[in-house]
Amino acid sequence: MIKSKYLENLIDAITILPGVGRKSAQRMAYQLLNTNPEKSLHLSQELKNIDTKISKCLVCGVFMDIEEVEKQSSNSCHICERQNRDTSIICVIESASDVYTIDESTNYNGYYFVLQGNLSPIDGRGPSEIGLDKLEKRLSEKNIKELILATNTTIEGEATAHYIKNMATINSIKVSRLAFGLPLNGEIGFLDNETISHAFNERKIL
Numbered sequence: 001m002i003k004s005k006y007l008e009n010l011i012d013a014i015t016i017l018p019g020v021g022r023k024s025a026q027r028m029a030y031q032l033l034n035t036n037p038e039k040s041l042h043l044s045q046e047l048k049n050i051d052t053k054i055s056k057c058l059v060c061g062v063f064m065d066i067e068e069v070e071k072q073s074s075n076s077c078h079i080c081e082r083q084n085r086d087t088s089i090i091c092v093i094e095s096a097s098d099v100y101t102i103d104e105s106t107n108y109n110g111y112y113f114v115l116q117g118n119l120s121p122i123d124g125r126g127p128s129e130i131g132l133d134k135l136e137k138r139l140s141e142k143n144i145k146e147l148i149l150a151t152n153t154t155i156e157g158e159a160t161a162h163y164i165k166n167m168a169t170i171n172s173i174k175v176s177r178l179a180f181g182l183p184l185n186g187e188i189g190f191l192d193n194e195t196i197s198h199a200f201n202e203r204k205i206l
């Protein structure tokens with residue numbers, strides 16, 4: 001039984017992190033208590049900065065420093081501000097960190113749109129909770145020709161992709177989805193049946 005209500009509060013606060021249950025949160029809280037106070041104060045300052053120093057690009061939704069926004073007197077990030085972007089394509093992504101992964105690994109030069117996670121009615125995340133109302137507005141206002149769905153291949157990611165596909169079809173916009181299949185340098189014998197089935201169905205003519 002924990003005797004400190006502040007320790008109890010700290011454990012509760014840590015459980016908001018994804019994949020962290022109460023036991024892990026408890027372990028982390030004790031680690032923080034046993035660490036150099038300077039380090040835990042540094043962590044608390046960084047957490048405070050989430051609210052005061054970091055903002056979101058109004059166009060795509062990636063995170064950016066508020067200082068940058070003030071300096072360039074624009075609410076869009078350096079990716080959206082790049083020269084010669086193809087304004088007719090939007091790549092829809094579940095998490096802001098995936099934008100950098102795709103941007104660094106491909107020569108894609110359209111726009112991005114970051115969702116606030118995926119659809120999960122059971123957790124209270126409907127279309128407007130994940131920003132699909134904003135995406136719909138953008139699709140109906142701008143001259144968008146193609147939507148690339150880069151949501152995760154989880155059940156929720158698939159449901160989200162399906163919902164967005166219908167939304168795009170209503171607006172007569174072409175929809176594509178990142179390919180599923182064999183990983184590079186992978187061996188077929190080590191793959192699960194679902195991945196092999198997807199790769200088989202998505203095979204292409206050489």
Ligand SMILES: [Zn+2]
Pocket residue numbers: 057058059060061062076077078079080081
């Ligand atoms: Zn942006």
